[in-house]
Amino acid sequence: MNSFRFEGAGHRAQHEPGSDRVRVDDCIVTLRPDEEGGFVAMLDGRTERLQAVADGDRVWVHWRGRAFVLERIDPTRSAGAGGAEAAGSAHAPMPGVLVSLLVERGQAVREGDALLVIESMKLQTTLCAALAGTVAELPFAVGQNFQRGAVLARVHPAQAAT
Amino acid sequence: MNPIRKLFIANRAEIALRIVRTARRMGIATVVPWHATDRHGPARREADETVQLFGEPPVSAFLDIDGIVRAARDSGCDAIHPGYGFLSENAAFARAVADAGLVFVGPGADVIERMGDKIRARRVAVQHGIPVTPAADEADDPAGFAERAHAVGFPLLVKGAAGGGGKGMQIVREPSRLAEAIEVARRESERYFGDGRLFAERYVERPRHIEVQVFGDVHGQVIHLGERECSIQRRFQKLIEETPAPGLDPGLRERLCEAAVRLAQAAGYVNAGTVECIVSPAGEFFFLEMNTRLQVEHPVTECVTGLDLVEWQLRVAAGEPLPLTQAQVRWHGHAIEARLLAEDADAGFVPDTGRVRRLRWAPGPGLRIDAGVTPGSPVTADFDSMLAKLVGHGATRELAISRLALALQDSVLLGVTVNANYLARVLRHPAFVRGETDTGFLERHGDSLQPEPLSDDQRRLLLAVAARALPDPTALPLPEPYAAMGAWRN
Numbered sequence: 276m277n278s279f280r281f282e283g284a285g286h287r288a289q290h291e292p293g294s295d296r297v298r299v300d301d302c303i304v305t306l307r308p309d310e311e312g313g314f315v316a317m318l319d320g321r322t323e324r325l326q327a328v329a330d331g332d333r334v335w336v337h338w339r340g341r342a343f344v345l346e347r348i349d350p351t352r353s354a355g356a357g358g359a360e361a362a363g364s365a366h367a368p369m370p371g372v373l374v375s376l377l378v379e380r381g382q383a384v385r386e387g388d389a390l391l392v393i394e395s396m397k398l399q400t401t402l403c404a405a406l407a408g409t410v411a412e413l414p415f416a417v418g419q420n421f422q423r424g425a426v427l428a429r430v431h432p433a434q435a436a437t
Numbered sequence: 438m439n440p441i442r443k444l445f446i447a448n449r450a451e452i453a454l455r456i457v458r459t460a461r462r463m464g465i466a467t468v469v470p471w472h473a474t475d476r477h478g479p480a481r482r483e484a485d486e487t488v489q490l491f492g493e494p495p496v497s498a499f500l501d502i503d504g505i506v507r508a509a510r511d512s513g514c515d516a517i518h519p520g521y522g523f524l525s526e527n528a529a530f531a532r533a534v535a536d537a538g539l540v541f542v543g544p545g546a547d548v549i550e551r552m553g554d555k556i557r558a559r560r561v562a563v564q565h566g567i568p569v570t571p572a573a574d575e576a577d578d579p580a581g582f583a584e585r586a587h588a589v590g591f592p593l594l595v596k597g598a599a600g601g602g603g604k605g606m607q608i609v610r611e612p613s614r615l616a617e618a619i620e621v622a623r624r625e626s627e628r629y630f631g632d633g634r635l636f637a638e639r640y641v642e643r644p645r646h647i648e649v650q651v652f653g654d655v656h657g658q659v660i661h662l663g664e665r666e667c668s669i670q671r672r673f674q675k676l677i678e679e680t681p682a683p684g685l686d687p688g689l690r691e692r693l694c695e696a697a698v699r700l701a702q703a704a705g706y707v708n709a710g711t712v713e714c715i716v717s718p719a720g721e722f723f724f725l726e727m728n729t730r731l732q733v734e735h736p737v738t739e740c741v742t743g744l745d746l747v748e749w750q751l752r753v754a755a756g757e758p759l760p761l762t763q764a765q766v767r768w769h770g771h772a773i774e775a776r777l778l779a780e781d782a783d784a785g786f787v788p789d790t791g792r793v794r795r796l797r798w799a800p801g802p803g804l805r806i807d808a809g810v811t812p813g814s815p816v817t818a819d820f821d822s823m824l825a826k827l828v829g830h831g832a833t834r835e836l837a838i839s840r841l842a843l844a845l846q847d848s849v850l851l852g853v854t855v856n857a858n859y860l861a862r863v864l865r866h867p868a869f870v871r872g873e874t875d876t877g878f879l880e881r882h883g884d885s886l887q888p889e890p891l892s893d894d895q896r897r898l899l900l901a902v903a904a905r906a907l908p909d910p911t912a913l914p915l916p917e918p919y920a921a922m923g924a925w926r927n
Contacts, residue, residue: 277903277904279900279903281896281899281900282896286900288900288901288904289904290901290904290905297900297901297904299900299901299904300897300900302897304897304901306898306901306902308905312909314902314905316898316902318894318898319894323898325898325899325902326795326797326849326851327851327902327903327905327906328795328851328852328906328907328908329906329907329908329909330791330792330794330852330908334903334906335794335851335852336899336903336906337849337851338895338898338899338902340845340846340847340858340861341858341888342850342855342857342858343899344854345899345900345903369787369788369789369790369818370790370817370818371818394818395788395790395818398787398788400787423790
């Protein structure tokens, strides 16, 4: 069973082998591959052509001139983590370089306090604390490069720290 | 005359390829540099020779004056084309190229110094009777600043002389509010820039950004190739450019182009240049700045004039006279360019990176696509986020809009988020179609430029397709010659 996160919600989609049918949540969608590496489907009496390509845990879909990203999720993995600890991590929204650190390890921060500044594509972005607590980890040094999704700072929630 | 036989192109991506193609057509050999993080550039595959540049961060390789001049000389080139960005408006670079005995494809270092500096260029404009926004600089006479600011007229923009990016800026519409605005602007300017010195200039409401393409040769001839409207901007960066400017009064167009030629003549301008102006809704125009190089948006001018501006640049650099006189220049139809950027326009224009996993440009008549990426190209944060320029051309503005919007809709680029659909939405927006363009367009129409939400059926269709998606085999391996260099693989 394929699980996806799309527009903030979890979904399941499973192709029924040897058929043109895909079960999406509790519905059946019919589509077939076309000659150009894409897919054709009917929706409300209209022919829809789509292109899709998988890239690691992301799937890109092109439809009516728009591109969508659907994230494949592993349901066994997401159950364990989470909670306040994960909420206190500042993840890199895009790859880039760390420009400056505005806090130190062990420092107490309030929700919304600026933690660090990153630069990507000539654009500087300040990442802020998602919750009040103590800065537990700053894995990157100024000038270091990181990939999208890297944890740039970890904040232990206030209650856990005291 | 300095005939050019071998040209070094001190640039990358789409503009390097575009210059290679013109040079090849003219029988000029080309050398294109590359950096290890940027091996997939399409220009490398078409150039006669390539040279590896080194530097960290990678952009520094393209800013290394000595390194580039040395690479050009060592590869036996007799000229350097700087493209746009990087060193293209750097007077020291132009001087270093000339000192090395090479031809710089652009104006001389002295002209770049004179016209590339905003304040000096503004002074040249004033001397030659070209309108600039009325302004008062506190530094000229601090005691009389408030009085001089008042004399500039309203609405008035009071800002930090050291500032930028909108910080510390105050718009004053009523004379009675001037004193308070000066106080606030000074306080903010001190806080943000550590410098409370102020500058006041007339604030133009709903300004249009219109620029004129000029060309000069070493024989003293200067002509213009018409105007371009570049008002559709986000964060002061152009997204959509077109020519002719929609609905521009013919008399105003003539005055604008005449002023641009006069300014270029006064500056002793040689080669391609652009005179940028702002135009008010009342039809006043003010000189903004001059760009002493080829512009990103030059293709729209090429589409309507049928000329190759890079060919002109090379011929002028070789000492030839301009190929046409002003009276011989003809304009046909309308052309619009859209900049395809690696960014999520619907999430505040945040840049994205990735790798091009599927790429298919929509073919069609009246369409020009200058692309800097190919299937498999990495899109990194090391360089500019512009991946390609799409240009629609047709007999009318309506046709150019339709062709370009269709091309944006039918082209497929997957693997990195691009602004293709956002650009198509702008082009099809009723206010854009009516030609109601000014620099506040994208902000004002932000709500009506949002994408339509998906229905449940549509969302399920996308999920169904995602469940059947495979990795794209064509985008995975590196092209053969590069794949052979195992050590360089990412």
